[in-house]
Amino acid sequence: MHTGFYDEIHEEFREVVREFVTREVTPHYKQWDAAHMMPRALWEAAAENGLLGLAVPEEHGGMGLADYRFRMIIDEELARADALGAALAFHLHDDWVLPALLQFATEEQKQSWLPRFMDGSFVSSVGFTEPGAGSDLRGVRTKATKNDDGSWTLNGQKTFIGNGISGDGALVLARTDGSDVKQRGGATSFSLFLVTKEGNPGYTPGNQLEKMGLKASDTAELFFSDVQIPAANLIGEEGRGLEYVKAILPQGRLAVAAAAVVVAETVLDQTLDYVTQRNAFGERIADFQNTRFQLADLQTGLEAAQRYLAAQVEGFNAGQLDLAGASKAKLHASEFAKKCVDICLQLHGGYGYILEYPVAQAYLAVRLLTIFGGTSEILKETIAQELLAGSAPNSR
Ligand SMILES: Cc1cc2nc3c(=O)[nH]c(=O)nc-3n(C[C@H](O)[C@H](O)[C@H](O)COP(=O)(O)OP(=O)(O)OC[C@H]3O[C@@H](n4cnc5c(N)ncnc54)[C@H](O)[C@@H]3O)c2cc1C
Structure with missing residues (x-):
């Protein structure tokens, strides 16, 4: 960026990022690109250097670096190291899933989830797109049905999901109003859930999708077959997903x-x-x-x-x-x-x-x-x- 955009504090942060990239990313990146996968150790190392969940407020154990210039520095340093796949993987976690949690999760959910977002033990995906619905999310067919005890049963399929194989769970947009999935849903037909893989055998990633570039970051289809979502994993209110x-x-x-x-x-x-x-x-x-x-x-x-x-x-x-x-x-x-x-x-x-x-x-x-x-x-x-x-x- 142009001179004057960053302050001294950002440049100090850049030193940390640069050192992390030189030590943890550059020596291995070609191997990850060939394997179409990055190891969990990368996330753990990023966490140790304070590079995950930058915007998590101090009261939730984070650094409260909501100033977007800090996030940009991570992208800049990864780009300079020709490691854009790693930038994409972090981007999904920090720029899509995290803001949803920070804005709409309850205090209890934040306390339970945010520490794992920052320590690298929960790598997240964004589960919006489906084979028949990308630009038009009202076409989403993945369906969550409420059980008697308030929990949900999820069935459906997502596609193009970054961190889909390597991740631990996804922010999933699903239809919750019982409407006919072959028709476009309405403004209040959908809800957002944080769905975890652990303990859910019906949550299965498909094969790697062979991308043109950014290969080090894994991208896959996700299949949900009678996946059980606790009531506590609904984000915000039912019907407000879109x-x-x-x-x-x-x-x-x-x-x-x-x-x-x-x-x-x-x-x-x-x-x-x-x-x-x-x-x-x-x-x-x-x-x-x-x-x-x-x-x-x-x-x-x-x-x-x-x-x-x-x-x-x-x-x-x-x-x-x-x-x-x-x-x-x-x-x-x-x-x-x-x-x-x-x-x-x-x-x-x-x-x-x-x-x-x-x-x-x-x-x-x-x-x-x-x-x-x-x-x-x-x-x-x-x-x-x-x-x-x-x-x-x-x-x-
Ligand atoms: C490598 C990769 C990674 C991705 N990662 C994720 C991820 O992690 N999570 C996730 O949920 N999604 C992910 N996506 C999905 C991505 O966001 C969608 O591909 C994108 O939103 C477009 O949707 P689509 O592919 O269904 O295209 P379509 O919606 O089918 O669009 C096809 C074409 O029609 C055009 N079009 C559609 N509607 C209109 C309109 N109203 N007016 C004019 N033109 C229109 C589009 O611009 C496009 O040119 C990823 C995609 C890729 C390729």
Whole structure:
């Protein structure tokens, strides 16, 4: 990010993260990428360094680092180490599941769950998407039926679930109003649950889904067959699941925007190194006018993306980031990062196509960012909705 964005306290935190990445991630990352899986020891090491559950308040044993700049530093350092898969795994845990718990869990639930979120003993997944429902979550068919004692029985299937194999449980969106699952549900048809694998033989991950990139983070289908959920694992109130998902979307989308800017920054840096070292026709690649113009465009675009993101982070830290703002940040940053990495790959020539080169890995990773957490098309719908609501005849 630009100079002045971070304070000294953030830079001190960066030292801790950098040291953690150098020691715990870099030496093993290629192996994890090949195995399509990261070990639990990574989560435990992250916990020991205070890198999980940053926003957990002090009264719940956390550090209360709700300032989003701390989360961004973790992404930046993992991106610099070309370990974006690890960034994705932590992102699901800290930017999606944790905010739901912090905002909507009861005091009792927080006391029971948050310590395990921070000590690495409970790795979480986000279980929203299904084979027939991604952008349109009202199409979710996974169903939870209330038992006589207030507990729930869960049946259904999720897909594309990060940490799905390696994790211990998921934040699951399920239909709870008994409506016909073949029809779209209503605004109050769904509820959110924290569903744990332990003691639940009906909670089974499917096979690894073979992704283009970010391979070190495992992604799988999840199957629920008569999974028993205690009454105490309902998050918030029954029927308010979609409302809660909407409430956590701003952080999820801001996080993707931040990751996109980090990827663009990192790849642009790597490309500057590359084009100043490689020669053709007796000149550095950097000396061709095309290269200079492309780099100038990308740097300008990057600075605009950084400034815009910084404004949204400031809004988030002040509790003022709304869904449209976060959607704009994600739309702009992820589309820019996609373009930036594509141009940088071109400037690497044939080496850009070789997976050993970070730019090739970034190309595969960045492609997810305009899809995951709301596709660019869905973001545009959200932004347009706000725009048109603002220009309705009676709104002024
Ligand atoms: C690697 C990976 C990891 C993921 N991790 C998770 C995870 O951990 N947990 C989780 O719950 N989900 C996860 N997802 C799911 C992801 O969030 C969804 O893929 C995404 O929301 C899009 O849903 P879909 O794939 O069903 O696409 P669809 O909704 O079927 O969309 C297909 C196309 O139609 C377009 N479209 C849909 N509706 C509209 C509309 N109204 N107007 C215009 N265009 C529209 C979309 O933009 C898209 O281009 C992951 C996905 C991937 C690929």
